[in-house]
Amino acid sequence: MVGVKDWGLGKEGDWMDATKLKVKENKGESDLRRHAEKELETMLEDTKDFSGMSPKDIASLIHELEVHQIELKMQNNELRRIQGELEKTRDKYSHLYDFAPVGYFTISAKGIIDEVNLTGASLIGIERNALIGKPFSRFVLRDDQNIFYQHRQRLLETETSQSCELRLVRNDGHKFHTCMECMVIKNTSDDLRQIRAVVSDITERKQTEKKIKEYSEKLEKQVDFLQRMEAMGTFAGGIVHDFNNLLTVIINYSNFALNGVGSESPVRENIEKIIRNAQHGASLTHWLLLFSRNQPLERKITNLNELIIDMEKMLRRIITKRINLVVLLEPDLGRVLVDPAQVELLIINLVVNARDAMPKGGKLTLETSNVELDEGYVQNHIAVIPGPYVLLAVSDTGIGMTKEVQAKLFEPFFSTKEKGQGTGLGLSTVYGIIKQSKGHIWVYSEPGKGSTFKIYLPKVKKTACIMERPGKKGESLQGSETIMHAKTLYGLMHAKKFGLEDTAVIFHPSNPFFAAPKGAHKELLNATSLLGR
Ligand SMILES: Nc1ncnc2c1ncn2[C@@H]1O[C@H](COP(=O)(O)OP(=O)(O)OP(=O)(O)O)[C@@H](O)[C@H]1O
Ligand SMILES: [Mg+2]
Structure with a gap:
């Protein structure tokens, strides 16, 4: 039996390689035929003479030839099928390569881009063909050139996988952070070394x-x-x-x-x-x-607006004429539980500081508002309980403060004022008063741009009407008063009478006008426990 090898067509692998290149086109097929005829001629030359062959041998030879011809056709078909599959696989992998979520760069040992996938090209913002042949360092941020150089040196010296973080610059000048994971590969044909780099954009992670x-x-x-x-x-x-x-x-x-x-x-x-x-x-x-918060408090439900209105005249006397005092009060301001005398002191301290910060005059604004400190705020401000607060903001257009001054602002005896001008106890007092009232204070200031002190005091959830004795100003609670929720019948009657729905009504035992009604379910409470948060 005469096999393919016997016909001088070379090894099966060689044949397949040659065929891979040629079988597709007709031209390839005629080449093959020419090649086969030449082989046959040579063989016939070697055999020289058929005259000695019997007709049976010749018939057998022809039969063999025909079988081989069919075999070749079948092999051709099989090769075409395999090639089709190979092309499909190649397409699949080149698609995976091109559209991978990371950039693939093949860089020569000299740093020239030899190959790049589409993701890599779009990272740099240049069309793929235009990118090939360019030095990779051209797209590395100037400040990171040394990192890239050292990384490449290390990689080529050790030939082990290395990674580094680099900032690259797109063609349009946009800078972005990348992570480069590299390995050295050897090209089998010419033994040249190349760097295969996987480049991922890590800008979001960095941010x-x-x-x-x-x-x-x-x-x-x-x-x-x-x-x-x-x-x-x-x-x-x-x-x-x-x-x-x-x-x-x-x-x-x-x-x-x-x-x-x-x-x-x-x-x-x-x-x-x-x-x-x-x-x-x-x-x-x-x-x-x-x-130090060791001063006993006389806390009362207080409307800061009323307090500020009462103080306004006095504040105008404290500040110079060159300062424009602006008072912006929220009409429906929530109440706070504070010692009004201490809050007055606090406001005076802030106003005096603002005045001192504006020797040439300026604008001083006192503003009140209702605010809700939500989870987002709490996450950025430690020790704050979320909920409704009353905000008092004191802003000036004065000299402002450096970060260093702001860091020490509330410390006792810290003052930047000349000797004898300030004790440095003003803001530490303010701080103590606010902390004792369960509030918070934050400062926003920039040198030359003025300062804003924001004070947040917890809004009293249940407002209460403190019944006054005739002829006397509201007095502080003693703990022996009868407190009735407006929800109860008697409470509601009294609350409505004074236009104070949704309040608690407090009956003073010694007040004949506001004694608790007979038969009412009386509850003796410590007043502050009801009024507090
Ligand atoms: N509104 C402001 N603008 C600029 N700096 C301020 C302002 N408020 C306070 N400071 C700075 O904070 C420092 C401390 O203020 P604080 O009120 O505690 O003390 P003081 O004003 O120096 O002295 P004192 O209030 O005892 O008279 C001030 O010396 C000043 O440097
Ligand atoms: Mg002061």
């Missing part, structure tokens, strides 16, 4: 990482600030009473000494100085007491 970093730094700063203020408050609270007692003793003994010396005595002036300074010291301890 998220940056935001998380900024966010955690911000929260860390807030925690640090709160802890510092807490520690200072505890420290101040610890010493302030002893210190005050000492000053009282100094003042008392100085007064005794003063009484014991004659009006012409040369020591008189000195003793008077001691008393004055000791009194000054005692007044400072009073502010420290407020900061």
